Amino acid sequence: MSSPLLINAAELLRRPGSERLVELQTTVGELGIEDDPRLEADAEVDVRLRLESLTDGIVIDGVVRAPWVGTCRRCLEPAAGIAESDVQELYQLVLTDPEAFEIVGDQLDLRQMVREIVLLDAPATPLCRDDCAGLCPVCGVDRNTVVCTCEPDRADPRWDALSELRAQLDAPG
Ligand SMILES: [Zn+2]
Ligand SMILES: [Zn+2]
Structure with a gap:
């Protein structure tokens, strides 16, 4: 079974300067996030990316939206929301940038990248609403x-x- 988070980029890499739009839904569980009280396993994560090929890699930008739950830090009532994160990442055939992800076998594995973003942007001390x-x-x-x-x-x-x-x-x- 192939994961929707695995993107075949052979076509893009053949033609530097070409673009491709990727829209997909995954879940917190599929991202391999476990035991994080802010993120429920079946919460649906929405991924919308634009991929643009370079001669030696692929630049990605877009948005990741992930629902979170928690306890409001002011009123202690249940709180929930959707964390919206801007994405700007680089995938390289040969890693030269320490921040970049590697392209393996002409494939972009988005899983780790999306997981890191979701974990980073779910609020640690949420509010039920901004003016609670x-x-x-x-x-x-x-x-x-x-x-x-x-x-x-x-x-x-x-x-x-x-x-x-x-x-x-x-x-x-
Ligand atoms: Zn509150
Ligand atoms: Zn009072």
């Missing part, structure tokens, strides 16, 4: 759904000291 209001530091309610009347100053221990002092002054001597 988070939890109230005083009473702990989720301020996205509940309006509380807490004033942040009330949590300041200096007020306790002041009111204690006032109570002492007011107390009949």
